Amino acid sequence: MKFAILVNEGPFGHQxxxxxxxxxxxxxxxxxxxxxVFFYMDGVYNANRLASPPAGECSTARAWSELAAxxxxxxxxxxxxxxxxxxxxxxxxxxFRISGLGQMVEAAVLADRLVTFGA
Amino acid sequence: xxxESDNSAEPKVKRFxxxxxxxxxxTVYALEVLEMVLISAMFEQDVHLTxxxxxxxxIKKGQNPSVLEMKDFSKTYRALDGYxxxxxxxxxxxxxERGLSQDDLIIPVEIIGRExxxxxxxxxxxxxxx
Numbered sequence: 001m002k003f004a005i006l007v008n009e010g011p012f013g014h015q016x017x018x019x020x021x022x023x024x025x026x027x028x029x030x031x032x033x034x035x036x037v038f039f040y041m042d043g044v045y046n047a048n049r050l051a052s053p054p055a056g057e058c059s060t061a062r063a064w065s066e067l068a069a070x071x072x073x074x075x076x077x078x079x080x081x082x083x084x085x086x087x088x089x090x091x092x093x094x095x096f097r098i099s100g101l102g103q104m105v106e107a108a109v110l111a112d113r114l115v116t117f118g119a
Numbered sequence: 120x121x122x123e124s125d126n127s128a129e130p131k132v133k134r135f136x137x138x139x140x141x142x143x144x145x146t147v148y149a150l151e152v153l154e155m156v157l158i159s160a161m162f163e164q165d166v167h168l169t170x171x172x173x174x175x176x177x178i179k180k181g182q183n184p185s186v187l188e189m190k191d192f193s194k195t196y197r198a199l200d201g202y203x204x205x206x207x208x209x210x211x212x213x214x215x216e217r218g219l220s221q222d223d224l225i226i227p228v229e230i231i232g233r234e235x236x237x238x239x240x241x242x243x244x245x246x247x248x249x
Contacts, residue, residue, distance in 0.1 A: 008249065040151065040155070041147065041148070041151050041249075080154065081151065100158070101154060101155060101158040102161075102162055104155065104158075105135075105155075105158055105159050105164060106162070108133065108135070108244075108245045109131050109132075109133050109162075109164070110131075114245050114247070116247060116248075119248070119249035
C-alpha cells in the first residue's frame with residue numbers, strides 16, 4: 001500500500017512526532033511505500049537542525065534525517081509554516097526539503113492513505 | 120494546477136474533507152487549515168469543508184480578533200465560493216449545543232446531522248481534521 005504522512009506538531013512538546021516516526025518505520029518495514037512525509041503547522045519544527053534537547057529526552061529531528069538517509073524518504077517542510085516559525089534553508093536538518101502545501105495535496109492524491117499525526 | 124495520476128494524463132481528483140473542530144482564535148489551527156483548504160481547491164480537488172465541535176465558532180458573525188492582535192481571517196470564508204468551494208457543512212448538534220443557529224453564521228452552509236455527517240465522512244478519500 002502507498003502511505004503518506006502529515007505531521008502537524010513539534011517534536012519536543014507533543015507525542016505526535018514520535019508516533020509518526022514509529023509509523024513511518026513500520027510502513028517501510030512492512031514493505032509498503034512511503035510517498036512522502038509532509039511537515040505542517042508546528043510540525044515544521046521537526047526540520048530545525050538547531051534543536052538540541054537534553055541527552056536521552058528527544059532526538060526525533062535526528063531520527064527523521066536518519067530515516068531519510070537510510071530509506072530515501074521524501075521529507076517536505078511547508079514553506080509558509082516554516083517561514084512563520086523560523087525554519088528555513090539556513091537551519092534545515094539533513095534530508096528535509098522546503099516546498100509548498102501543494103506537495104501535501106499531491107501526496108494525499110498519490111497515496112492510498114494519508115495518515116495525520118497531531119492536531 | 121493539477122496532480123497527474125500514475126498511468127494516465129488525466130488529473131486525479133479525490134474527495135477531500137477538512138474538519139474544523141477548534142475555536143478560531145487562541146491557537147493557529149483554524150487559520151492553517153484554511154490555507155490547506157484553499158490550496159486543495161487550487162489543485163482542483165473535490166473539497167468539502169465541515170465545522171463541528173468548537174469549530175462552528177470559526178464562522179460565527181461578529182468576530183473582532185483585532186483586540187487579540189490577530190488578523191480577522193473570517194473574511195476569507197466568505198471568499199470560498201470564489202475558489203469553487205461550495206460544499207460547506209455544519210454539524211447540527213454542535214451548532215445547537217452552542218446556542219447558535221444558521222442566522223449566526225457568516226456564510227451559507229448545509230446543516231447536517233451527526234449520523235449523516237458520519238456517512239458523508241465515510242464517502243471521502245481524504246479526511247483531515249484540526
